[in-house]
Amino acid sequence: MSAMTAAPPVFDVAVSLRSVSKTYGRGGGAVRALDDVTAAFPRGSFTAVMGASGSGKSTLMHCAAGLDRPTSGSVLLGDVDLSTLKETALTKLRRERVGFVFQAFNLLPALTVLHNVTLPLRLAGQHIDRKWALDVLAGVGLADKARRRPAELSGGQQQRVAIARALVTRPQLIVADEPTGALDSRTGREILALLRSCVDGSGQTVLMVTHDPVAASYADRVVFLSDGRIAGSMPRTDPAQIAAAMTRLGA
Numbered sequence: 728m729s730a731m732t733a734a735p736p737v738f739d740v741a742v743s744l745r746s747v748s749k750t751y752g753r754g755g756g757a758v759r760a761l762d763d764v765t766a767a768f769p770r771g772s773f774t775a776v777m778g779a780s781g782s783g784k785s786t787l788m789h790c791a792a793g794l795d796r797p798t799s800g801s802v803l804l805g806d807v808d809l810s811t812l813k814e815t816a817l818t819k820l821r822r823e824r825v826g827f828v829f830q831a832f833n834l835l836p837a838l839t840v841l842h843n844v845t846l847p848l849r850l851a852g853q854h855i856d857r858k859w860a861l862d863v864l865a866g867v868g869l870a871d872k873a874r875r876r877p878a879e880l881s882g883g884q885q886q887r888v889a890i891a892r893a894l895v896t897r898p899q900l901i902v903a904d905e906p907t908g909a910l911d912s913r914t915g916r917e918i919l920a921l922l923r924s925c926v927d928g929s930g931q932t933v934l935m936v937t938h939d940p941v942a943a944s945y946a947d948r949v950v951f952l953s954d955g956r957i958a959g960s961m962p963r964t965d966p967a968q969i970a971a972a973m974t975r976l977g978a
Contacts, residue, residue: 739769739770740767740768740769740770740803740805741768741770741771741772741804741899741900741932742767742768742792742802742803742804742805742900742932742934743767743768743803744764744765744766744767744787744790744791744797744800744801744802745765745800745802745803746763746764746765746799746800746801747761747763747764747765747787747790747797747799747800747802748761748762748763748764748797748798748799748800748955749761749783749786749790749795749797749798749955750798759955760783760786760955761783761786761787761790761797761955762783762954762955762956763800763956764783764787764800764955764956764957765957766787766950766957768791768900768932768934769932770899770930770932771926771930771931771932772926772932772933772947772948773922773923773926773932773933773935773945773946773947773948774933774934774935774946774947774948774950775935775936775937775943775945775946775948775949775950776788776934776935776936776937776949776950776952777936777937777938777940777943777949777950777951777952777969777973778952778976779953779976779977782952782953782954782955783952783954783955783956784936784952785936786955787936787952788902788904788934788936790802791900791902791934792821792825792827792900792902792934793809793817793820793821793825794821796809796810797810804820804824804825804899804900805899807820819851822847822850822896823851823896823898824896824898824900825898825899825900825901825902826892826893826894826896826898826900826901826902827901827902827903827904828886828889828890828893828901828902828903828904828906828922829889829903829904829906830904830905830906830907830908830909831909832877832882832885832886832888832889832909833889834877834888834889834892835877836877836878837876838876838877839873839874839875839876840864840869840873840874840875840876840877840888841857841860841861841864841873841874843877843888843892844860844863844864844888844891844892844895845857845860845895846892847892847895847896848860848896851896859895860891860895861873863891863894863895864888864891866891866894867887867888867890867891867894867921868887868921869884869887869888869891872884872888881914882909882910882911882914883910883914883917883918886906886907886909886910886914886918887918887921890906890918890921890922890925894925894931898931899931899932900931900932900933900934901922901931901932901933901934902933902934902935903933903934903935904935904936905936905937905938906918906919906922906935906937906942907919907937907942908939912941915939915941915942916941919945920945922945923945933946940966940967940969940970940973941966943966943969944963944964944965944966944969946963947962947963948960948961948962948963949961949963949964949969949972951972951973951976953976953977958976959972
């Protein structure tokens with residue numbers, strides 16, 4: 728397991744963290760979830776973030792995506808320092824530049840598949856390009872499901888809808904938090920292949936938190952966290968080597 732490599736030039740970076748620390752609570756009960764983390768995630772790359780429970784991996788993702796503000800340090804989404812933005816501007820930036828995929832699909836049951844996909848555009852007050860939304864649905868293999876409700880779909884299909892919703896704004900960054908955690912292994916592999924295609928086919932950037940070595944094996948690089956610090960990284964490899972690295976970390 729190697730140390731982190733030198734950061735690429737800023738114009739090639741989708742998101743970067745510079746000496747980021749995050750502390751929850753105060754006094755004796757304070758918890759330092761991230762401890763002086765510096766990392767860069769290149770454009771058009773797929774990175775998996777792994778670590779034991781409580782290692783800080785979800786906090787890293789939340790800070791990288793602008794869902795949480797670091798206690799100290801800075802996060803840059805492209806060339807925009809998120810710490811300089813007020814909450815309204817930060818919300819707008821997230822809607823325009825970041826797509827979110829979570830373990831829980833977070834679909835609205837009363838809406839059709841198409842309306843779930845276009846919801847980020849509606850919330851942002853943007854024009855709804857129906858053809859583009861249908862193209863995105865076709866891209867995730869759901870061209871014939873636009874008028875269905877989520878309850879009429881399988882779990883894997885619902886996660887595909889969630890990915891289409893993340894893609895509809897043409898985001899620079901896709902963050903995925905345990906995206907296959909609620910799926911069976913075959914469906915999980917299909918979802919991972921779809922995320923992989925977002926990188927290889929569309930040049931998007933994927934940052935994925937996972938505990939699963941098989942899921943991490945789809946990434947270009949695996950970054951390991953331990954006690955809020957980066958403990959190392961390794962280039963794309965097979966699940967057995969990733970699992971061995973996790974074992975060495977005590978995870």
